[in-house]
Amino acid sequence: EADIYQTPRYLVIGTGKKITLECSQTMGHDKMYWYQQDPGMELHLIHYSYGVNSTEKGDLSSESTVSRIRTEHFPLTLESARPSHTSQYLCASSESGGVYEQYFGPGTRLTVT
Amino acid sequence: AQTVTQSQPEMSVQEAETVTLSCTYDTSENNYYLFWYKQPPSRQMILVIRQEAYKQQNATENRFSVNFQKAAKSFSLKISDSQLGDTAMYFCAFMRYNQGGKLIFGQGTELSVKP
Numbered sequence: 608e609a610d611i612y613q614t615p616r617y618l619v620i621g622t623g624k625k626i627t628l629e630c631s632q633t634m635g636h637d638k639m640y641w642y643q644q645d646p647g648m649e650l651h652l653i654h655y656s657y658g659v660n661s662t663e664k665g666d667l668s669s670e671s672t673v674s675r676i677r678t679e680h681f682p683l684t685l686e687s688a689r690p691s692h693t694s695q696y697l698c699a700s701s702e703s704g705g706v707y708e709q710y711f712g713p714g715t716r717l718t719v720t
Numbered sequence: 721a722q723t724v725t726q727s728q729p730e731m732s733v734q735e736a737e738t739v740t741l742s743c744t745y746d747t748s749e750n751n752y753y754l755f756w757y758k759q760p761p762s763r764q765m766i767l768v769i770r771q772e773a774y775k776q777q778n779a780t781e782n783r784f785s786v787n788f789q790k791a792a793k794s795f796s797l798k799i800s801d802s803q804l805g806d807t808a809m810y811f812c813a814f815m816r817y818n819q820g821g822k823l824i825f826g827q828g829t830e831l832s833v834k835p
Contacts, residue, residue: 647809650823708767
């Protein structure tokens with residue numbers, strides 16, 4: 608399996624809490640991505656980064672924010688969680704240049720009560 | 721905008737048999753890439769196979785092959801000699817050329833391989 612990690616794997620949290628989903632990769636990839644996936648549904652890109660200090664919003668609007676201070680680390684933050692944020696969040700990374708395979712993490716399943 | 725459609729929400733196949741998963745897409749681009757990803761239950765998503773639109777030859781990877789019909793905007797995945805470990809959600813995905821790796825996914829097909 609790919610060297611990309613996400614923590615926590617499962618999170619149940621109350622409305623209004625601030626949460627940070629962690630994503631780390633040890634492959635030295637410049638490009639990193641966050642996808643949101645509802646159960647049994649397709650993935651939607653919500654954030655991506657082409658390198659340190661580079662972040663962009665994806666195709667699906669999201670209230671979350673991301674940062675990229677280190678190459679290997681791409682955390683996602685929700686300042687005030689709501690039930691509508693309940694979903695699975697998948698992190699991925701890939702090499703730069705050309706078309707390279709995206710390696711996915713195991714995902715964080717978030718439930719906001 | 722590009723869209724990807726997988727019209728088969730669920731499929732099942734007997735072990736050792738062949739199954740074909742369908743995918744169609746809509747784009748006005750001429751250069752792009754197509755992918756099939758596999759998401760096993762409770763496991764990480766992995767790339768199964770990739771096709772460059774400028775290549776006429778269909779991609780193959782061991783038991784996995786594609787039927788790429790550019791004019792029809794069709795990209796089906798054939799799995800030969802199905803194995804129990806092929807049970808998973810399969811996603812078709814599209815990437816525009818020079819789009820920096822941004823993937824657009826279909827809705828997925830849940831494949832069950834039965835012994």
